[in-house]
Amino acid sequence: MAPICSPACTFTASCLAIISLLSLNDHAESFSTPTNGCLQKTLPSRHHRHLGICTPLFSTSSAARDLLYQDQQNALLRRALHEQDLLSRNEQTSELVSPRLKIRPPKAGTGFGGGASTVDPAAGMAAARVKVLCDEGVVRIDNVLTASTADDLREYVLDQQRIALEETERDVSTSRTFYGVENRRKHRCDLQLSLLRGGFSALRAESSDDDDDVGASTFALADALQELLGEDGTLRHVYENLVTTGGELYELAAVITDPGSNRQTVHPDLPYQAKAPLYVIFLALQDVTEDMGPTSFLLRTHTSKANAIFTSGDMDKKDDQLLKSKCRLSTLKKGDCVLFDARILHCGNANDETNGGTRVLFNFSFRNPKVAGSLGYKGSIRPEYEGLLSLKDMGDAMAAYALGDENPFGKRK
Helix, strand or coil, X not given: CCCCCCCCCCCCHXXXXXXXXXXXXXXXXXXXXXXXXXXXXXXXXXXXXXXCCECCCCCHHHHHHHHHHHHHHHHHHHHHHHHHHHHHCCCCCEECCCCCCCCCCCCCCCCHHHCCCCCCHHHHHHHHHHHHHHHHCEEEECCCCCHHHHHHHHHHHHHHHHHHHHHHHHCHHHHHHHECCCCCCCCEEEEECCCCCCCHHHHHHHHCCCCCCCCCCCCHHHHHHHHHHCCCCXXXXXXXXXXXXXXXXXXXXXXXXXXXXXCCCCECCCCCCCCCCEEEEEEECCCECHHHCCEEEECCCCCHHHHHHHCCCCHHHHHHHHHHCCEEECCECCCCEEEEECCCCEEECCCCCCXXXXXXXXXXXXXXXXXXXXXXXXXXXXXXXXXXXXHHHXXXXXXXXXXXXXXXXXXXX
């Protein structure tokens, strides 16, 4: 997820000399130069995935903008490497593990008629996990998705990525419907998923009036959502506890990093608010090793005190915070997830170019209905779903899917 707090950037003399040439139009197009010397057309703002479209350079201001952007990215990388050094010297760094939780048995005589209480064990476990989340800012939950479903979803996501690349190469303006906030980073993107059966293939067929059946024989995304958010879903009770059934689906994507992906700077996902506004899932669709760039979390930094230090502008205090915080590395097994408060400080690590591998995380979040107004962060979700789906809606759709509706979100396209 893209950081909202950037360190002060050190601009090169060449960039400073051409700042005056930059256009003030944030929606103008920009260009970058890949290794083959051909310019790649990209979108500024939040949709910055390099699409490999070779275009002649006609605008000096476009070249200036791109140089300035690259200089900023270099400064961010220098800061990220400095933070990596600090955290490597942090003696409290260790692997994030799933907490051992004990559900207290109900007291005798608390149930109807004085008998034992009939508290749902799943609800009790969910409440215990929520307590850890509220205290630490993050909690690991193992085995939320079966291995076979994780395999199917990973294969599906990578196929969707292939289609998205084809479509954006054909028309660069469609980038904003396919990609979210992570689209100009090297070897990193977040792919905004369609809830239609067939995914992007179904959307492509609709746009071309193709009557051929594009509905796949399986529906990997719906199968995964059924296991996670259906009536007996592994994450259903946790989210009901956190956001009620009225919580808004705020993100629905897959975060994909390939070997060579750079490390992020430490960041929260959104500006601090007193009440937790957003609860996010990163779910591993394959084992995530240390070489693949797992996410690091700084425990208990979702508080106002920690945020005040991080945003103070005092780099010495900020560095000291990184040295002294309890850092946890989310190396995960296939089907495991981390659930975190979006205010917590965290960062994705580098995916090693030699020993790493393609890391695919299923990413979704629900918004706290008690927090009104803008969150200061636009989640990665396709435009047609923004503000329209609640946890209850997801549950209803999964119930319909279980009863034989092969395309339960078809009316919400």
